[in-house]
Amino acid sequence: MTADEFKALCVPATTTLREALATLDRTARGVLLVLHPDGRLRRTLTDGDLRRAALDHVSESAAIAELPQQPPITITSADSLAAGVALLDRHQIDHVPVLDAGGRPVDVMFRRDLTQRIWLSSPHLGEEETAFVEDAFRTNWIAPLGPHVDGFERELAAHVGVGHAAAVSSGTAAIHLALLLLGVKPGDTVFCSSLTFVGSCNPIVYCGARPVFIDSEPQSWNMSPAALERAFQWAKREGRLPRCVIVVNLYGQSADMDAIVPLCERYGVPLLEDAAESLGARYRGRASGGFGRIGVYSFNGNKIITTSGGGMLVADDAALVERARKLATQAREPAPHYEHVEVGFNYRMSNVLAGIGRGQLKVLEQRVDQRRRVFETYRTALADAPGYLEWMPEPEGSRSTRWLTCFVLRGADGAHRRDLVLRALERHAIEARPVWKPMHLQPLFAGAPYFAHDTGDVSAALFESGVCLPSGSNLTPAQQDRVIEQLRRALALD
Known part of the structure; x- marks a missing residue:
């Protein structure tokens, strides 16, 4: 779901039921987010709500605000995927809005995404x-x-x-x-x-x-x-x-x-x-x-x-x-x-x-070429990202397989932004991971001698703000488009 597609789900309470039905049909997501004038979430509106209104003989020209108030079921942007799934199951619903600290919707978690999980690097077998x-x-x-x-x-x-x-x-x-x-x-x-x-x-x-x-x-x-x-x-x-x-x-x-x-x-x-x-x-x-x-x-x-x-x-x-x-x-x-x-x-x-x-x-070289194409697709799609996004470099003389496509988010808040990106992708059943946590920071090896690079602790910095994206050689164009859409939204590029 792109930023524009998300915005299309957000409607004011003055929207008529006829307009809401048309928007539900056009967006095909099964839910609208009804907002207060200040952008906070007032309620959700579904096909079922409109059917109940019709059975109650509510006019199609009536505004959504005239319907009985229904407090929305929501999670926050800091909540885990497990918390969202628990709400979906407990209330037997197919979507749950994600709110920021001010109560404004920033995303929607859909049950159907959970059945179409995109893995970080799944096995790719052939004939x-x-x-x-x-x-x-x-x-x-x-x-x-x-x-x-x-x-x-x-x-x-x-x-x-x-x-x-x-x-x-x-x-x-x-x-x-x-x-x-x-x-x-x-x-x-x-x-x-x-x-x-x-x-x-x-x-x-x-x-x-x-x-x-x-x-x-x-x-x-x-x-x-x-x-x-x-x-x-x-x-x-x-x-x-x-x-x-x-x-x-x-x-x-x-x-x-x-x-x-x-x-x-x-x-x-x-x-x-x-x-x-x-x-x-x-x-x-x-x-x-x-x-x-x-x-x-x-x-x-x-x-x-x-x-x-x-x-x-x-x-x-x-x-x-x-x-x-x-x-x-x-x-x-x-x-x-x-x-x-x-x-x-x-x-x-x-x-x-x-x-x-x-x-x-027998197909190793094909797999290498496919993963390198996955990396190039990501890099092209995010070419307009600000300078704080840096891809894992490929030095002269090296030909990486791009087994995993990785980047870091530079800046003082890089670690915070990394966590937001990972949570946003996970809400849409997209597996992404932090860069490896260095061994010298692991409790298992506490006290082990460590020699940092001459400009400081490089591996710690990569871990703090690094992200590994889905990179499988069997990643379909549609799957990668889905990752890119959510990634662009998480990075606020759209």
């Missing part, structure tokens, strides 16, 4: 996956491992230009294995991007190690090379260099590898590249995930391609990947019986899920 899954069923390769696992590993490694790959149960499992392969032990230190999902750094704790968080840079929203260098200098003075550095490629975009890789090499610390969100992205022509000693991808249901749940560990070192496979299958020794000399994990991917992954991989 390719079906053949692989049917093959797994036909050949009875259902359990973990199998020919589709082998094929998925081989094809993914070739696609990203890395020598070897091991398919596992999740991206988090892949990071855990990678840390073990890099020798992380209890008491060690691991540097990690702060602006990320907790799955990037929970495995540090699994290993009994200590995370040290590194801020983002404004140019890419990824790890700040300046902050990383200061962290290395501190660690050297303390006499405890990190066992490895986890660099997260955020929202489909690579970090500044030209600066980060040489820093890690100078201090002799291996790089673990968390490309869970950036499969399909490129940096200086190379695939994201191929710059570190080990790279990691995720195939969670919301990722650019999915296996429902799953991950992949990649490396050029064949011995590392072979050891990852062993650890992921309970560290079973090559013996005719079940022999174990070390702790292992149940981390391998099933043959069925790998079949889905093989089908998804």
Whole structure:
């Protein structure tokens, strides 16, 4: 609903019933908002109200003000979606006006929107996956491992230009294995991007190690090379260099590898590249995930391609990947019986899920192009937004997948405006989210060392006013138009 469409629902109490009926028919929303002269909501008017008036023989030329007064059922702009749904259900109605602090209507929550929810990033499956899954069923390769696992590993490694790959149960499992392969032990230190999902750094704790968080840079929203260098200098003075550095490629975009890789090499610390969100992205022509000693991808249901749940560990070192496979299958020794000399994990991917992954991989480049078009559509539609709206940048030399389209609202009231935008979208069953809450601000990691960018705490500022919009490659033009309409209203652009 655009701003003009909303205004068309608002009528004065002097409107006649005949005029109200015509407006209801023209707007086709099932409700009108009847206003006091000062703009406050007086009541709502529905088809049912007009039918009851006709049965009571009220003249069509009578004004709405002559009808029996009926206090409106409303919510405020600060109320949650759950509060609105509760009112709809309790009163068995299909719409509820949203009022500002002065009692003036600013929106209407419609039940029919709730049945047409727009997701942030839903799975996008096609026809390719079906053949692989049917093959797994036909050949009875259902359990973990199998020919589709082998094929998925081989094809993914070739696609990203890395020598070897091991398919596992999740991206988090892949990071855990990678840390073990890099020798992380209890008491060690691991540097990690702060602006990320907790799955990037929970495995540090699994290993009994200590995370040290590194801020983002404004140019890419990824790890700040300046902050990383200061962290290395501190660690050297303390006499405890990190066992490895986890660099997260955020929202489909690579970090500044030209600066980060040489820093890690100078201090002799291996790089673990968390490309869970950036499969399909490129940096200086190379695939994201191929710059570190080990790279990691995720195939969670919301990722650019999915296996429902799953991950992949990649490396050029064949011995590392072979050891990852062993650890992921309970560290079973090559013996005719079940022999174990070390702790292992149940981390391998099933043959069925790998079949889905093989089908998804065939359309990866299409999915990247589709998500980039989604971003361009948003940017074009909001080109008239004031300067306080800034899109996630794409530095020269990078090609982001735009896995999620993100922006920040700059200014002193950016956090407040972000919350208003998120609530407005949620009222219309549109899933949007804040940018990740940085790990150094999470209660779980209270007290962990943190190194900010040289201009201040960039990741905290991005979280405070950042928004992630629906970005799925299967987002229809009509769905994106609906998001844009509500977003423009929430930003007061119309």
